[in-house]
Amino acid sequence: MAGEPALPPQWLDAWSRPSLADRPLLIIHGFDPSRATPEGVDQMVKGAKPSDVTVRGLQSYLDVGLGGIVCNVAFEQYMQSEAHWEALVRTVEAAAKLGMVVWLYDEDGYPSGAAGGLVLKENPAFEAAELAFDPSRPDPFVVRPSYEFTHASNNYYAARRYVNLLDERATRSFIAHTHDAYWKRLEPHFGKTIQATFTDEPSLMAVNLGQIPEEARKRVRVADPLDPAARPLPCVPWGHDLPQQYEKRYGEDLLAQRRRLFEGDSAEARRVRSQFWALVADLVAERYFAPIQAWCSRHRVASSGHLLWEEALMHHPALDGNHLKALSRMDIPGLDMLSSDPETVIHGGWLAAALPASAAMLTGGRRVMTEVSDFSQIQGGQGAAGLPEMQATAAWQAAWGVTDFTLYYRIADRPLEATRAYGDYVGRLNALLKPARLAPRVLLYYPVRDLWAEYRPVAEPLRLESQSPRAKSIVGSFNRLGQALLQRQVPFALIDHEFLAKARVRSDGRLAVGEQPFDAIVLPQGVELSPEAVKAVEHFRLRGGRVIADTGKLDGAALCEALRPAFRLTPACDRIVLGRFLRDGREMLLLVNVGRQPYSGALTGCDSAAWAALNPATGLAVETGPRGPWRIALAPRQALLLVSRR
Secondary structure, eight states: OTTOOSOOHHHHHHHHSOOGGGSOEEEEOOBOTTSOOOOHHIIIIIOOOOBOOOHHHHHHHHHTTOOEEEEOSOSTTTTTOHHHHHHHHHHHHHHHHHTOEEEEEOSSSSSTTSGGGHHHHHOGGGBOEEEEEOTTSSSOEEEEESOTTSTTTSSSSEEOOOBOTTOHHHHHHHHHHTHHHHHHHHGGGBTTTEEEEEEEOOOOOOSOOOOOOHHHHTTSEESSOOOTTOOOOOEEEEOTTHHHHHHHHHSSOSGGGGGGGTSOOSHHHHHHHHHHHHHHHHHHIIIIIHHHHHHHHHTTOEEEEEOSOTTOGGGHHHHHSOHHHHHTTSSEEEEEEOOOOGGGGGTTHHHHHHHHHHHHHHTTOOOOEEEEOOHHHHHTTSOSOOHHHHHHHHHHHHHTTOOEEEEOOOGGGSOHHHHHHHHHHHHHHHHHHTTSEEOOOEEEEOOHHHHHHHOOOOSSOOOGGGSOHHHHHHHHHHHHHHHHHHHTTOOEEEEOHHHHHTOEEOTTSOEEETTEEESEEEEOTTOOOOHHHHHHHHHHHHTTOEEEEOOSOOOHHHHHHHHOOSOEEESOOTTEEEEEEEETTEEEEEEEEOSSSOEEEEEETOTTSOEEEEOTTTOOEEEOOSSSSEEEEEOTTOEEEEEEOO
16 A cells, blocks of 8 residues: 555554454354355344355355354254254354354353253253242242243243253253253364354343333244233342352341342341342352353353343343453453444443453453344334444444454345445454553443442332432443543443452552553442442552542543543544554554544644554555644544554
8 A cells, every 4th residue: 555654564464454353253043954044133033044054155255254153053943953953064164164263152042041941941940030029918028930021031032931040050051052062063163163152141030121112022932921910020030049148158147138138228228238239240150151151261262242231230230240240251251232323332332332341351351242233223114224334333342342243234234345345344443453452541430339239129120210319320420421431532441349459559550450550440429339449449549540539510521631531632522432552562542433423623642653544444544744633534434543653
C-alpha cells in the first residue's frame, strides 16, 4: 500500500491478509445428508433440520470471509443417531483439511446443561429446584421444580425441564453425555481443528423473566407439558445439599431463616440474604462452570459461552449469583449480542460486553467471545442488518475487547460481498488487536454484593421497580456511571468485592489486579464494600489513587474532571466509543462512531508521538502529519484504529 505507516511488517501482513483464526465463525446446528444449508438461527428458532456440509460446502464459507464454524451433532435424535454422528465427523474432517477453526456447541438448542433431556432421563432428581414462598399457607415454604414461569418454559427453542446448576452430579452427567461423547468420536481433532466449547445461557431458573412475545411463543415446541395448576410465587434456587452447605460455611441453620430470604429490611435479614447468595454464586461457579473448564483443559480446548440477561444488573443474583464470578471460570468468557443496532452499546450493550471483558482481564486472559446477530431487527420487522451496522457492531465490541465473533447472521439475508467484507473487517481488527492487551485505567465497582442483601424475590416478572429503594439507587447509579464513562470515551473494567480484596497497590501507586494496573476506581452511590475491599481501597487512596464515590450528581463532565482521562474528544460526542490497548510498547486506540451522524473534531492526548491510522472497512493505512491533536473525521458507523509509532 502506498503511504504505509512505519509499523512492523508482520503487523501489516496480518492486517492485509487476516488468518482464518482471526475471522468470524458461523454457527450451524448440525449436519444431515438430506437437507441443504439452513444456518444456525433457522435451526434454533424455526426448527429447520440439519444441513449437508461437505468440503465443497465448507469452502464456500471460507470464500465469503469466514474462518470456521461453531457446530454440534444434529438436534434431531440428539446424541442418539449414529448417522448424525458420522455426518459431524465428516464435517470436522473436512474442516481440518481446509484449516478451519471449529468450536463445539454443547446443547440441543438452549439453555445448556440438560444434554437435550438426557441428564434428567438419567436421574429426574437432577432437575432445577426452587424454594417457593406462599404466605397464604400455614407452612409457606415448598420446594418444587423450577419450570413454570421460568426461562426453561419461556425461551425461543423449547419448553422443557432443566437441570440444577447447584448440583455437581447434574454437571457430571451433562459432561458425560455431551463432552465425553464428542471426545470419543473426535479426539484427534481436539486442540487442533477443535479449539473451544460453547455453553449457552445456563442459569438457576428460579426467577420469572416474563413471557416471550406470543407470536414467537406459539411456535415454540413444548417438550414437557406445563402444569396449569402451578402458581407464580416468589422463589429462590434450591439444591439437594444447600442447607448443609450453608451450615458448613456459616455455622447456621438456613431452614430456620428461610423467611428472611423473601422478607425483611433488618440488618439481620440482609445478612442472611447476603450469605445465601454468596454461597449460591460460589456453588454455581464451582459446580457448573469450573468442571467444564477443567474438562476442557484436560482435553486441550478452551471453555467459552455466555450467560443470560447480562444487561440486567438486578437479575444477576437470581440467575447465577454473580455474573463476573461465573464468567471468570471460562477461558474465553462471552456475551450475547442479539442486536446489530450499534447504538445498543449506549444502553445495555456496554454492560453485556464489560462483564466478560473484565472477567478475562481480571483473570489474566485476553480472549472474549460474542454471539452476535440481527435477531432483534428481524424479530422486530426491520429486516436484516446492513453491512455498516454489522461492522460498527463488531467494532464497538472489539473496542471492549471482543476477539472471537460467532455469528447467527444468515448468509442468504445479504449479498455474499457483504458477508465477505464483514469477515475481512473482523479479521483486520483481530489481526492487530487480539495480540494486544486491553489497557483501561479506570475500574467501576460491580455492586453484586449489595444486591445480594437487597434482592427480594417476586412472583411476577422481575422488574427493578419491585425492589427496595436502596437497590434501585445502586442499580441506577451503576448504570448511569457506566453509560457516562462510555459516552465520555473513558475505557473501564468492572471489579467486584472479591477481586478488589485481592488487588495490590504497586510501587507507582497504581492499583493492580494481577498484572493489570489502574489509576482510579469509581464507586456507585450507596455501596458498602466488604472489610477486605475497604482495606484495599483505603490503601490505594493513601498512596494517591483516585477513589471517586457517586453522590447521585456525578455526570459525564464531573467524571472526566475527576478522572483526567488520557484522551478526550473536542467537541464532546456521546456516540463515539473508544477502546484502549497496548502492544509491544505501542498505544492503540479504536474509535467507533456508533451514531447516525458524522463526527468531526480533535482527539487530545495523541501529541506525544506520531500515530498511524488504519481503516478496517477499507484496509487502508495512512501515516499522520506533525505531532499534535489528531483531527478526527468519522462517518456514521465508521471505525478508525490509531497506532502510535515508537
